[in-house]
Amino acid sequence: MANPLDAERMGGLPHWEPQDVIGQMTLKDLLFSHDYRHIAIKGMLTSIVMLALGGLMAMLFRTELALPDIQFIQARSYMSLMTLHGMLMVFGFAIPLVISIMYYMMPKVLGTERLLWARGAQWSWWMLIAAAVLLVLSRPDFTWTFYPPMSLRVVGDLAWMGYVAIILVALSEMVAGAVLFRNGWAAKGRFRMMPLMGWAALSEGILLMVSTPVLGLVGVFMLTDWLQLTAMFDTARGGDVMTFMFLFWFYGHPAVYLPLVPAIAILYTLMPRILGKPMWSYWSAVLAFGLLTMLSFVVYPHHFQPAETVAGPLQRATQILTLLIFIPSTMHVFNWIATLWGDPIPISAKRSVPFKFIIASIVFLILGGVTGYVNAQIAVDSDFIHNTYWVPAHFHAMFVGFVANMAMAGVYYLYPYFTGRMFNQRLGSMHFWMWQIGIFTKVMMMYVLGYAYFPRWVVDYLPLPEWSMPQMMLTGGAYLIGLGFIVFVINIMLSAKRGQAVSGDPWVVEHGLTGDAAATPAE
Amino acid sequence: MIMRMFLIFGLVLLGVTGYFTVVVTPPNYQASPKVSEVALLQEKGLLPTGLTAENEELEHGIFDVPPMDEMMLEAAKASAGMNMGGMNMGGMDMSAGSSNATMTMADGSTMKASDMGTAATTPPANADMTMSDGSTMKMSDMGTAATTPPANADMTLADGSKMPMDTLPPAPDGLRFSDAGTFDREVTLAMSEWTFSDLQLDVKKGERIRFTVRNDGNILHEFMFMTMPAMAAVSYRAKRADWNLLEHEALFEQSLLLPGAQVSFIVEVQQDGNWMFMCMLPYHMQMGMMGQMATPGMAMKM
Amino acid sequence: MENALGLSGYQAIMMTVVFALGLLGIAGLFLAIFWPKRWRLKYRLEVGFVVLLLALAWYADNRSTAIFTQYQSAIRESGTLSAETTAPSGQFDRELRVIAFQWGFAFLTDKNEISRNAAIVKPGEKVLFRIYSNDVIHGFNIPAVGITAEIEPSQEGSAVWIRAPKEPGRYLIQCLNYCGIGHAQMKAWLVVEGAEETPEEEPQA
Secondary structure (H helix, E strand, O other): OHHHHHHHHHOOOOOOOHHHHOOOOOOOHHHHOOOOOHHHHHHHHHHHHHHHHHHHHHHHHHHHHHHOOOOOOOHHHHHHHHHHHHHHHHHHHHHHHHHHHHHHHHHHOOOOOOOHHHHHHHHHHHHHHHHHHHHHHHHHOOOOOOOOOOHHHHOOHHHHHHHHHHHHHHHHHHHHHHHHHHHHHHOOOOOOOOHHHHHHHHHHHHHHHHHHHHHHHHHHHHHHOOOOOOOOHHHHHOOOOHHHHHHHHHHHHHHHHHHHHHHHHHHHHHHHHOOOOOOOOOHHHHHHHHHHHOOOOOOOHHHHHOOOOOHHHHHHHHHHHHHHHHHHHHHHHHHHHHHHHHHOOHHHHHHOOOHHHHHHHHHHHHHHHHHHHHOOOOOOOOOOOOOHHHHHHHHHHHHHHHHHHHHHHHHHHHHHHHHEOOOOOHHHHHHHHHHHHHHHHHHHHHHHHHOOOOEEOOOOOEEEEEEHHHHHHHHHHHHHHHHHHHHHHHHHHHHHHHHHHHHHOOOOOOOOOOOHOOOEEEO | OOHHHHHHHHHHHHHHHHHHHHHHHOOOOOOOOOOOOHHHHHHHOOOOOOOEOOOOOOOOOEEEOHHHHHHHHHHHHHOOOOOOOOOOOOOOHHHHOOOEEEEEEEOOOOOEEHHOOOOHOOOOOOOOOEEOOOOOOOOOOHHHHOOOOOOOOOOOOOOOOOOOHHOOOOOHHHHEEEEOOOOOOEEEEEEEEOEEEEEEEEEOOEEEEEEEEEOOOOOOOOOOOOHHHHHHHHHHHHOOOOOEEEEOOOOOOHHHHHHHEEEEEEEEEEOOOOEEOOOOOOOOOOOOOEEEEOOOOOOOOO | OOOOOOOOOHHHHHHHHHHHHHHHHHHHHHHHHHHOOOOOHHHHHHHHHHHHHHHHHHHHHHHHHHHHHHHHHHHHOOOOOOOOOOOOOOOOOOEEEEEEEEEEEEEOOOOOOOEEEEEEEEOOOOOEEEEEEOOOEEEEEEEOOOEEEEEEOOOOOEEEOOOOOOOEEEEEEOOOOOOOOHHOOOEEEEEOOOOOOOOOOEEEO
């Protein structure tokens, strides 16, 4: 059965005492404090600002794309918006937000009572800010995957800022990985009794520390190539594009699990807490973390699969391994569903906003994850998947549908602990519904467009009916997500001052006297 | 306090970034490769060198001309007499191309391009155009051949007889092109990324000039001569996704020049006027590959 | 739709599997939350589930490999482009060299005739495209026959072959890799010649 430490920790004890931590923070605390709550809050708020900025970029280009022909955004602006959207969302929002939530939770959940190597977390944040500043100043238009030689020949004089930003992101993430690993290593009960968040911290730490140096190297070579000091990737000067592909995607594939693993960890922490019972299986989760960590370093050629050089045994191996990496995530989903099914769900859970977001995130992990089955297959990938909208459909289902929803669950869950007040439930539900309808519309329309061969990275498209109608609906979905975000911001701002004060356990588990509790579990 | 700070900071950041990305557009910048892969393949003999013959199977009707072009041409010709306000020449940015563009008609009324509707731009293949003399010409008859005057010196009439060049009526729009013949002087234009060696050519009425247009760059280019109204007529779709899929007619067109290739032809300047020459591949022109050829006093400010 | 890879039926199976798994997962989740009856799953169920997934993975790998190896062997058979002859080799009826550049496609027939943004083929022909990129990474996708390639600038190029559609008309060819500011306009026609010259009313995607 599950870890007894889990039951002890997650079942009843609330860990923190609700307190207006954020209200008592000074500017000095914000910038320089090493208290884990200050660092985590800073990370969460910064990530939310980056979500807003990346989201604004999306709202702008979504408006442009709703109709064929160029309305108000020209090609260069469009690509700058698209590049900033991708980089800010992945590097600035998805990864830092879930890691910051882990920073907040780990000291209590793992039993260390403080964040070890908090200085590292601090440095990590500052480097990320520097990277974001450089990106915003240079507004590069080379897409978030900046393939050379194109990425060496665009942007203009400020291109170096984009490459340096990549180097800084790599450094920031590497340090964060070290912090996570250190804390995971110090977890109470390592290894057999360690809470699942500890395993996730180790997994995430390994993913970060092994992959980010390669990203840093890529950034350095991009800079030196651009300065004409080297010719690693510039084919016209003797370089090789495939070198870039292998190096970049060696980071790039683990990169997509960087937001996923902490989000899964938060789920494994929140679900037992909200349900008042341990997870259905401890070791299946540990096995899944381990498999994912190992496999994520060897599947990356699938990102550039149609390139001629991914041939023969390499191509076959990539296909097999990618089909296998689909499995750990399904094991997690199986675990969650089994946990939910085993016992009556408390009435307090069904009412709570974090729980709603958790369920929605699982739905989207399923919606995004099942397509992994076809994405992995070379034959199908060479048809309608590679570089059509099918690919963004898949990763938006994962990053927005799963990670963003889970991050919101985490933020809402922690909210009473760092503000001392409960947020407004009605606004929380409104945010929830706007997001789920918006994200569902968006993801489904993107799948439809991908199936119809809609190309990626285009500011304008042919006025084909199978393209224009879904684009219009996609834009509608995006607006809904934006609105939901505004509702979220209003909620967290207003409730910080006017929300109902809480003390003790804001997430008390209440089993209602409904038919749920009365039903006897089937064996 | 902290949350309010983040909110204000966030709003400012969003406003400033949005403004400097969408309103103040970053400039288009595209460096070209130091070496063209095509040139290397040509050295290996895998691709042909020199001027490549155009595929004879390229029939009419593969590339349509949208009916909207005709309307834009009328509007451009009408306003050509007054001013060149309809076409923004400054900075080589043909940003007049937008379906929301309004056109000031000759009688002062404005017509929104969006009134045309997007449906009009992809014409059915058997749309007919009504010519000024009342006869109709089937759309499918239109193609590069119909609009590019024959490069041969003599014209072959419908009954098969030949008509020597000297007895030909004046060429429409003032330029007559031919493959060979006498000429008064030679001009070499070298294309590179993203410009021509000469962006302002001064010519005299009655001159016959032998042009050699050479691709000195590392990207494929095309070369065309167009009148200013004709350019204005297509600028609305110059940045549209279907640009490569539609025809853009010209007084003279060499549809592709591989790096290193060159083409020679003779132009007779039959009237006073000004004409544009350019490479109209996507964004090549907007990044600078456009020049002007004009008789004295006819040059427009670029 | 004459799928270049020959995966029409197989694709339908795959999409069905995807839908089925997705529905199964979401149904399971909703049952777990809303259905009053509770169910304490046995561990062996997860083991069985993983075995099922491994079986699905094995099946997909087999079928996908069979499809792409037979596709690629046709290309391998025709060898590499040589300077001596440009006539089609192997089992192909027509061989076109394609230059993908910023921003358009140039097609060269074996007689070294060039056409810009239009590839002309006959209905049902087996056509081999040898694609070279002149400058940056480009894509080459023909939606009507369902094939995509990514071409990096190099001397090797990429090879893609199709069975041309039987229906005469114009079909879209598009670049799928961001290649600079003109990427959205980098499109061409695959022209399938027919009995009559009149092309289709609308471009088929």
